[in-house]
Amino acid sequence: MKRTELVENIKRKESFLCVGLDPDIKKIPQHLLREENPLFAFNKAIIDATAPYCVAYKPNLAFYESLGVEGWIALERTVKYLKENHPDQFIIADAKRGDIGNTSMLYARSFFEHLDVDAITVAPYMGEDSVTPFLGYEGKWVILLALTSNKGSHDFQLIEDKNGKRLFEHVITTSQKWATPDEMMYVVGATQGSMFKDIRNVAPQSFLLVPGVGAQGGSLEEVARYGMIPDCGLLVNSSRGIIYASSGEDFAEAAGKEAEKLRDQMSALLKSSHII
Amino acid sequence: MKRTELVENIKRKESFLCVGLDPDIKKIPQHLLREENPLFAFNKAIIDATAPYCVAYKPNLAFYESLGVEGWIALERTVKYLKENHPDQFIIADAKRGDIGNTSMLYARSFFEHLDVDAITVAPYMGEDSVTPFLGYEGKWVILLALTSNKGSHDFQLIEDKNGKRLFEHVITTSQKWATPDEMMYVVGATQGSMFKDIRNVAPQSFLLVPGVGAQGGSLEEVARYGMIPDCGLLVNSSRGIIYASSGEDFAEAAGKEAEKLRDQMSALLKSSHII
Numbered sequence: 298m299k300r301t302e303l304v305e306n307i308k309r310k311e312s313f314l315c316v317g318l319d320p321d322i323k324k325i326p327q328h329l330l331r332e333e334n335p336l337f338a339f340n341k342a343i344i345d346a347t348a349p350y351c352v353a354y355k356p357n358l359a360f361y362e363s364l365g366v367e368g369w370i371a372l373e374r375t376v377k378y379l380k381e382n383h384p385d386q387f388i389i390a391d392a393k394r395g396d397i398g399n400t401s402m403l404y405a406r407s408f409f410e411h412l413d414v415d416a417i418t419v420a421p422y423m424g425e426d427s428v429t430p431f432l433g434y435e436g437k438w439v440i441l442l443a444l445t446s447n448k449g450s451h452d453f454q455l456i457e458d459k460n461g462k463r464l465f466e467h468v469i470t471t472s473q474k475w476a477t478p479d480e481m482m483y484v485v486g487a488t489q490g491s492m493f494k495d496i497r498n499v500a501p502q503s504f505l506l507v508p509g510v511g512a513q514g515g516s517l518e519e520v521a522r523y524g525m526i527p528d529c530g531l532l533v534n535s536s537r538g539i540i541y542a543s544s545g546e547d548f549a550e551a552a553g554k555e556a557e558k559l560r561d562q563m564s565a566l567l568k569s570s571h572i573i
Numbered sequence: 574m575k576r577t578e579l580v581e582n583i584k585r586k587e588s589f590l591c592v593g594l595d596p597d598i599k600k601i602p603q604h605l606l607r608e609e610n611p612l613f614a615f616n617k618a619i620i621d622a623t624a625p626y627c628v629a630y631k632p633n634l635a636f637y638e639s640l641g642v643e644g645w646i647a648l649e650r651t652v653k654y655l656k657e658n659h660p661d662q663f664i665i666a667d668a669k670r671g672d673i674g675n676t677s678m679l680y681a682r683s684f685f686e687h688l689d690v691d692a693i694t695v696a697p698y699m700g701e702d703s704v705t706p707f708l709g710y711e712g713k714w715v716i717l718l719a720l721t722s723n724k725g726s727h728d729f730q731l732i733e734d735k736n737g738k739r740l741f742e743h744v745i746t747t748s749q750k751w752a753t754p755d756e757m758m759y760v761v762g763a764t765q766g767s768m769f770k771d772i773r774n775v776a777p778q779s780f781l782l783v784p785g786v787g788a789q790g791g792s793l794e795e796v797a798r799y800g801m802i803p804d805c806g807l808l809v810n811s812s813r814g815i816i817y818a819s820s821g822e823d824f825a826e827a828a829g830k831e832a833e834k835l836r837d838q839m840s841a842l843l844k845s846s847h848i849i
Contacts, residue, residue, distance in 0.1 A: 321679075359676045363683035366651065369642050395696060396669055397723040400635045403597075420671060422698045424719055424725025442698055447673040449700025452747055459735045471728055500802035 298387050298413045299436050300479045304528045306352045306385050308573050311564035314556060315353035316391065317536025318343065318375060319360045319525065323539060328547050335512070336371035341378055341549075343540050346553035351399065353387035353505075353532055354379060364425035376412055387532075388414040393421035393551070401430040409434045416440050416508075417436070418484060421468045425475055432476050439481045442489050444496065445457050446486025446509030463510070469499045478502040489534070490519030497524065508534045521566040529572055536558060574663050574693045575712050576755045576780070580711060580804045582628045582661050584849050587840035589805050591629035591665065592781070592834060594619065594651060595636045600817060602824050612640070612647035615824075617654055619816050626836035629663035629808050630655060631782075635680035652688055663808075664690040665782070673694035677706040678839060685710045692716050694782075697744045701751055708752050708831025715757045719744050720772065722762025722785030739801070745775045763809070766795030773800065784810045797842040798814040805848055811835060 303497035307313050318340050322330075325339045332338035344354065356375060361368035368545045379386050390412065401419075409431070416438035421429055431439045444454055444465040454465045469483060478500075485496050487509040496505065505524055509519055510533050517533060523566045524531050535555075567573045583589050596617050598606075601615045607613035616705035632651060637644035655662050666688065670680045677695075684693045685707070692714035695704055707715045720730055720741040730741045745759060754776075754835065761772050763785040772781065783796055786809050793809060800807050811831075843849045 311773030319676075347593065357676055358673070359670075359679040359683070363679040363687065365683070365687055366642055366645050369645055371642065380793065393670070393672055393696070394635075396633070396635055398722070398725075400595075400633055403635040403639040407635070407641070408790060411639065411641055420669070420696045420698050422696050423721050423723055424730070425794055426723050426724070426725040445673070445699050447699055447702050449674075449704070452700030453698060453743060455699070456732075456734055456740065456743055464732065464740065467729060467732060506762040516716055 300528075303352065303387055306387070307529050307567075309568055310350070310352055310560070311531055311573055312350055312352055312560040313563055314351040314457075314559050315355050315529050315532045315534040316343070316347050316351045316352050316539055317391070317508075317534050318356040318541070319359060319536045319540065322364065324544070326511075326544055326546060328546060330465050334367065334371050334374065336361070336368065337374045337378075340371070340375045341554050344379060346549040347556040348383045348386065348538065350556035351398065351551070353389060355391050355534055357391040367370065373412065376414060376555040380413070382561060387416065389416045389418065389440065390414045391418045393418050393420045394517040395427045397423065397431055401427050405431045409437045417481070418442065421472065428472065429475055432480055437480070439476060441481060441483055441508050443474055443483040444485050444492060446488045450486060466495070466499050469496070473500070477534060478504070482506050484508065484534075485524070487516070487520050490516055490523065492525070493520060493523030497526070502526065502530070504530050506534065508533045509554070510535055517562055517566070521570070525566070525570050525572070527572070529567065533563070558565040576804075579628065579663055582663070583805050583843070585842055586626070586628055586836070587849055588626055588836040589809055589839055589843070590627040590835050591631050591663075591808045591810040592619070592623050592627045592815055592832060593784070593810050594630050594632040595812045595816065598640065600820070602820055602822060604822060606797050610643065610647050610650065611700065612644065613650045613654075616647070616651045618825040619828050620655060620659065621812060622825040623815060623832040624662065625661045626829070626832035627662070629665060629833070631665040631667050631812075633812070648718070649688065652690060655687070663692065664767070665692045665694065665716065666690045667694045669694050669704055671699050671703045671799055673699065674706055676700040677703050681707045681710065685713045687695045689730060694718065704748065705751055708756055713756070714751060716760055716782050717744065717748055717757060719759040720761050720768060722764045722781050726762060742771070742775050745772070749776070754780070758782050758808075760784065761800070763792070763796050766799065769796060769799030773802070774833055778802065778806070780806050782808045782810065786811055793838055793842070797798040797846070801842070801848070803848070805843065809839070
């Protein structure tokens with residue numbers, strides 16, 4: 298999906314919400330375990346209930362891989378279901394891959410040709426040749442980890458060089474030599490609201506994928522205040538806060554309501570920024 | 574597998590060779606495509622031919638994932654075959670994973686409980702809580718990316734802080750607060766032979782997994798000179814140089830011969846270091 302199309306969807310739906318499809322077999326409503334593929338059944342119901350309120354879905358691969366072959370089948374069916382029934386959704390494989398060149402190329406093939414998602418998250422540690430094989434696919438995106446929202450993000454991402462430039466800033470400035478803002482986004486954690494100012498200093502035009510709103514404690518208002526740009530430039534993800542809003546038979550309805558709430562907040566923020 | 578057992582195997586087999594099981598469907602001998610699962614058939618033949626000369630196998634997950642469900646089946650069958658027929662082999666899932674805590678926990682379950690390999694490679698960018706969920710499994714190992722052998726490794730891994738300490742050195746010193754040398758190893762690329770001295774300054778007791786000997790251009794003698802410690806402390810990986818030694822029907826025999834050559838070199842190095 299091209300940037301213009303993503304931005305059109307954001308304006309039309311008045312939402313920059315991404316729903317994290319992280320189904321844990323131990324947490325999904327128990328009545329779904331009777332289904333042939335419980336993870337897919339869960340995802341399908343969540344998708345149908347939340348699709349009017351979001352513009353993107355982000356399955357985290359760990360939740361599928363941890364089930365082996367059955368998990369991969371659930372992932373493939375989920376992506377196929379989205380593409381056939383909700384073709385306006387931007388699909389992000391949250392895989393955090395990154396390997397030497399010829400290996401990254403295999404991952405690129407796997408995610409962009411075989412699975413055919415719109416974007417994949419990539420870890421930057423191994424540098425240029427671990428990232429560039431994912432580029433050059435028409436309408437496909439790399440979403441590079443920059444500043445993550447977990448506690449351990451401080452261990453290395455904030456290390457300063459002799460000029461006070463932090464590692465995550467190196468990652469953002471260096472990687473912009475490899476790709477344009479129309480093919481690369483950055484993961485920026487929402488628990489560090491004021492950091493968005495620093496991020497916009499080095500990435501004024503890039504879309505940011507923001508995890509950590511909700512369960513991980515970030516504030517949507519702060520993210521919008523510091524991170525929003527004229528064509529929005531934000532995708533804010535919520536996983537647990539939506540998909541586990543209820544553990545009963547009404548789980549999908551409850552998920553829809555949570556997504557709607559976030560959409561309403563996002564709509565107000567888009568309006569106050571005169572984007573819509 | 575515990576460290577003492579790994580070291581016993583190295584001494585008994587006079588080898589610290591790890592064979593990379595990176596089967597590319599486009600490169601394996603064409604007559605194997607008639608097999609029910611060509612990747613597994615290839616791996617099985619390679620394993621039977623090389624097992625006398627190595628102590629470890631390292632399947633790189635990308636080669637399996639890129640084939641979707643069929644690839645996962647090949648991986649699971651390969652690991653099962655190794656455990657049943659060559660139980661003295663140390664099995665490394667080269668996955669380069671790393672995610673927030675609860676997600677890394679799922680990966681740990683997937684690789685250590687479901688697939689039941691001995692070790693997994695982990696990317697350090699997200700810090701402590703992305704790594705520690707892989708620890709605490711009896712006899713299982715984390716192999717953390719420190720200094721990789723690819724060109725892009727220079728982009729971030731060599732960035733110096735104000736005291737001249739490089740990122741890969743931060744990764745090694747910080748991560749030693751999380752785990753002992755009996756449960757954590759480091760990936761250190763062999764194309765940078767002299768760097769092994771710097772690595773041993775910060776990781777005097779750790780095992781190092783060394784890719785890049787052979788196809789990527791590293792020298793075995795240099796690695797041993799600077800990297801070897803009293804219980805060896807090295808696993809040197811070769812993938813393409815062994816598994817694609819021949820593309821004909823004699824591919825397994827040719828792979829065995831290449832592995833034997835490396836074993837002979839390693840045997841001499843272990844003897845000259847008085848380890849055996």
